[in-house]
Amino acid sequence: MPVTRRSLLAAGLALPAALSAPSARAQTAKLTVVATTGMIADAARQVGGEAVEVRALMGPGVDPHAYRQTRSDIAAMARADLVLWHGLYLEAQMEDFFRDLAKRRRVVAVAERIAPARLIAHDEYKDKFDPHVWMNPDLWAEVAAAVRDAMIAARPAARAAFEANAAAHLQMIAALATYSRMVLGSVPEARRVLVTAHDAFNYFGAAYGFQVEGIQGISTESEAGLTRIRELVDLLVARKIGAIFIESSVSDRNVRALIEGAAARGHTVAIGGELFSDAMGETGTYEGTYIGMIDHNVTVIARALGGEAPARGMTQRLAAK
Template sequence: MTRLSRRRLLGQAASALALAATPLRAASPALDIVATTGMIADAARNIGGDLVVVRALMGPGVDPHSYRQTRSDIVALTRADLVLWHGLYLEAQLEEMLLKFSRRGTAVAVGEGVPRRLLIAHDEYEGRFDPHVWMVPALWTHVLHAVRDALADLAPEHADTFAANADAYLARIARLDDYAQGVLSTVPAPSRVLMTAHDAFGYFGRAYGFEVIGVQGISTESEAGLNRIRTLATLLAERDIRAVFVETSVSDRNMRALVEGAAAKGHTVTIGGALFSDAMGTPGSYEGSYIGMIDHNVTTIAAALGGQVPSRGMDGLLQAGL
C-alpha cells in the first residue's frame, strides 16, 4: 500500500469516528457540575436546568465543617466542568484542595459572593466570617447570582437561559422570604429565643429578630463543656424558655443534656423539632430542596415558640393555590 493510500484510509477512519461521536455530543450536552453542599447543588439545578447535571458531595445529615473528601470525590472534582463550593471556611477540611481548583479556574467559591458588609465576623478567628448565609433567603440571593454568573462564564452561549432561570427562581426565593418574615413575626417577643446545637442561625436571628444561642460555636468542631451545659440549663429555667431545637447534621447529645439539666432545676423544656442547619433533607423530598428546608425551619420554629402558622407551612399555602 502506498503512503498516499494509507493517508486516505486514515483520513476516512478519522472522519467516520468524528461522525460517530457527533450524535453522542448532541444527545448529551449537559455540563458536569459538582457542588459541595446540597444547598449549592439545588441552586445549580434550578439555574442550570436541563443544561447541567449536578452532583452534591455532601448529602443529608452530613456536616460540612468536618467533611473530608473520598477518593471518588477527588475523581468527580477533577473531571467536573465546574466545581461550586461555598467558601467562608465552611468546607474547612477541603479548603486547601478546593483553592487549588479555584486557582486553575475550574472552581468558584459562590458564598464569597455575599458582600463583606453583610457578613457576621467570627468571634474567635480574625478575617473569618460566619458561613451560614443560606439561613436567610435574602442573603442567599447573592449566592444565586454567583452561581448564575459562574455558569454563564462556563457556557456564555447559554447565558440568557441561565439568567431567565435565575430570575424565575429568585422570584420564588422572594416569596419564601416574605413567608418567613410574616410567620416569624407572629412569635411573641419574649419567646423569640432560639437555642440550637451550634451557632448556625446567627443570620437568621439578625434578620428576623431572634436571640440565638448555640451550645457549640460556629463550627461543630468545638465541643461544649459541662460548665457550658450547666450555664445554659440555668438560663433556660431563669428565662422560662420552653423549647430547644436539635439539628439534623449535628449530634443531639448536648441538647438532650440541656433538657435533663433544666429538668433537674424543676423546669420543663421540650425538643421543639429538628432543624436543617448545614444540610438539607432527603433528595426528592420537599425538605430536600432549599425552599423546603427553609420553610420547614421557619414553620417548626414559629410553631414551637407560640407563633401562628398555616397548615403545612408555605408548602400548604402553595398547594392551596395561595
C-alpha cells in the same frame, strides 16, 4: 391576623405555579457541575435545569465542618466543567485543594460574593466570617446569583436559559423571605429565643430579631463544655423557655443534656422539632430543596415558640406531622 393560606395569598405568595422553573435546553452536552453542599447543588439545579448535570458532595445529614473528600470526590471535581464551593471557611479542610484545583479547572467560592459588611464575624477565627448565610434568604439570593453567573461564564451559549431559570428561583427566594418575616413576626417577643445544637442560626437571628444560643460554636468540631451547658440551663429556667431544637446533621446529645439539666431544676423543656442546619432534607423531598429546607425551619420554629404558621408551610408541601 392569623397566618393562614388566605393571608399568604394576600401578601403576594401565590406560589405553586412558580415552583417549576423554566427548563434550560442547551443544544450542547450537559454542563457538569460538582457542588460541595446540598444547598449550592440545589441552586445549580434550579438555575441549570436540563442543561446541567449536578453532583453534591455532601448529602442529607452530612456535616460540612467535618467532611473529608474521598477519592471519587476528587476524581469528579477534576473532570467537572465547574466546581462550586461555599467558601467563608465552611470547607476549611478543603481550601488548599480548591485553590490548587482552580489553577486547572473552573472553581468558584459562591458565598464569597457577599460583601463583608453584611457578614457576621466568626467567633473563633480572626478575619473569618460565620459561613451559615443560607439561614437568611436575602443573603442566599446573592449566592444563587453567583451560581447563575458562574454557570453563564462556563456555558455562555446557555445564558438566556440560565437567566430565566435564575429569575424564577430568585422570585421564590424573595417569597420565602416574605413568608419568613410574616410567620416569625407572629412569635411573641418574649419567646424569641432559639436554642440549638450549634451556632448555625446567627444570620437567622439577625434577620428576624431572635436571640440565638448554640450549645457548640459556629463549627460543630468545637466542644461544648460544662460551663456552657450550665449557662444555657440557667437561661432556659430564667426565661421559662419551653422548647429547644435538635439539628439533622448534629448529635442531639448536648440538647438532651439541657433538657435533663432544666428538669433537675423543676423546669420542663421539650424538643420543638428537628431543624435543618448544615444540610437539607432527604433527596427527592420538598425539604431536600433550599426552599423546602428554610420553609420547614421557619414554620417549625414559629409554631413551637408560640407563633402562627400553616402546619404544612408556605407552599403547603411540608411533610405532614
